[in-house]
Amino acid sequence: MSLLDVRNLTVTYPGGAAAVRGVDLRLDAGRKLGLAGESGCGKSTLALALLRLLPSGTRVTGEVLLDGEDVLTMKWGRVRAVRWAGASVVFQGAMHSLNAVHRIGDQIAEPILLHRKATPAGAKKKTGELLEQVGLPAARADAYPHELSGGQRQRVMIAMALACDPRLIIADEPTTALDVMIQAQILRLIEQLVADQDLGLIMISHDLAVLADTCDRLAVMYAGRVVEEGPARQVYEDARHPYARALSAAFPRIGDPASRFAPQGLAGDPPDPAALPSGCTFHPRCPVALETCPEEDPALRAAGPERRAACVLVGPRPDEGPSAETPAAQGDRPAEDPEALEEARPSTP
Ligand SMILES: Nc1ncnc2c1ncn2[C@@H]1O[C@H](COP(=O)(O)OP(=O)(O)OP(=O)(O)O)[C@@H](O)[C@H]1O
Numbered sequence: 531m532s533l534l535d536v537r538n539l540t541v542t543y544p545g546g547a548a549a550v551r552g553v554d555l556r557l558d559a560g561r562k563l564g565l566a567g568e569s570g571c572g573k574s575t576l577a578l579a580l581l582r583l584l585p586s587g588t589r590v591t592g593e594v595l596l597d598g599e600d601v602l603t604m605k606w607g608r609v610r611a612v613r614w615a616g617a618s619v620v621f622q623g624a625m626h627s628l629n630a631v632h633r634i635g636d637q638i639a640e641p642i643l644l645h646r647k648a649t650p651a652g653a654k655k656k657t658g659e660l661l662e663q664v665g666l667p668a669a670r671a672d673a674y675p676h677e678l679s680g681g682q683r684q685r686v687m688i689a690m691a692l693a694c695d696p697r698l699i700i701a702d703e704p705t706t707a708l709d710v711m712i713q714a715q716i717l718r719l720i721e722q723l724v725a726d727q728d729l730g731l732i733m734i735s736h737d738l739a740v741l742a743d744t745c746d747r748l749a750v751m752y753a754g755r756v757v758e759e760g761p762a763r764q765v766y767e768d769a770r771h772p773y774a775r776a777l778s779a780a781f782p783r784i785g786d787p788a789s790r791f792a793p794q795g796l797a798g799d800p801p802d803p804a805a806l807p808s809g810c811t812f813h814p815r816c817p818v819a820l821e822t823c824p825e826e827d828p829a830l831r832a833a834g835p836e837r838r839a840a841c842v843l844v845g846p847r848p849d850e851g852p853s854a855e856t857p858a859a860q861g862d863r864p865a866e867d868p869e870a871l872e873e874a875r876p877s878t879p
């Protein structure tokens with residue numbers, strides 16, 4: 531059984547914005563899944579939906595199986611327990627949400643006292659251990675947030691997320707707003723923690739390069755849907771879906787000087803989730819759209835071993851042999867002529 535198995539997850543905000551549409555994801559313990567896509571494509575909404583943190587009135591359907599238990603149908607008492615001990619989130623911009631008037635040690639200890647029913651002495655000891663785990667001296671427990679740098683505060687947020695020994699960490703843009711050196715340190719720290727504790731990790735970013743470097747698998751979202759999913763390096767270096775290709779081409783490659791001079795911008799804006807285009811929602815911006823694309827919204831289908839993409843032009847390449855079909859891909863139409871996409875692929879990079 532997977533640590534996390536998300537099935538057909540759909541989220542519609544009260545105003546009618548379909549922010550997440552029929553997403554399937556799976557994650558095993560010790561594995562790292564990256565979630566990428568332009569601003570507004572639904573990454574944070576998806577993360578919040580996993581732990582039922584969305585505003586009331588939001589319609590959420592599908593299944594979120596955490597160790598086989600559906601978070602979406604749990605009683606609230608159970609959801610609260612799961613939020614700390616099952617899966618915890620390091621939120622986007624979280625380092626600004628520490629309470630300015632409390633010592634950081636007390637803020638880390640709070641969930642340990644509450645959810646672990648620890649004694650004050652036990653919680654203090656655990657807090658010191660957590661701080662050391664994230665590379666801060668235990669004595670920093672006495673500091674107030676303003677006495678720490680941005681990077682140190684983000685370490686505190688990670689310590690807080692680890693407080694009740696979760697099985698899954700969801701990190702939503704954990705390094706945005708940090709400088710490149712600190713960003714690298716925090717990413718290495720997260721990787722180390724995941725490896726040492728056999729956690730599952732979902733890392734959200736619009737930066738494909740960071741995700742390709744950190745994660746095992748990568749899912750690219752567009753307008754609330756996963757449009758491509760597969761081994762992280764392969765998706766980054768050789769994306770199949772035209773949107774994922776455009777996104778990855780927007781990042782210069784280390785060791786490939788040509789890519790620095792050929793940033794592939796994508797014309798147009800992402801669609802309004804309350805008024806999505808018909809058919810494939812990417813068709814108005816797609817450089818290789820066919821006449822039929824405004825009518826047909828393709829499901830994710832096999833695009834090579836362990837790879838899936840949602841584009842009518844995508845199928846396994848002739849040299850890749852039989853594809854490892856995933857359950858979500860089963861039942862899809864057989865892949866269409868792979869040569870068609872080869873011809874239609876943009877020439878760079
Ligand atoms: N509370 C809300 N009510 C209505 N619509 C919302 C709400 N929160 C987000 N949305 C809309 O849902 C869509 C997805 O937003 P979301 O924050 O999940 O995107 P994101 O991929 O995390 O973007 P970013 O990279 O900027 O963080 C956007 O169009 C956004 O405007």
Ligand SMILES: [Mg+2]
Nearest residue numbers: 573574575622
């Ligand atoms: Mg977000």
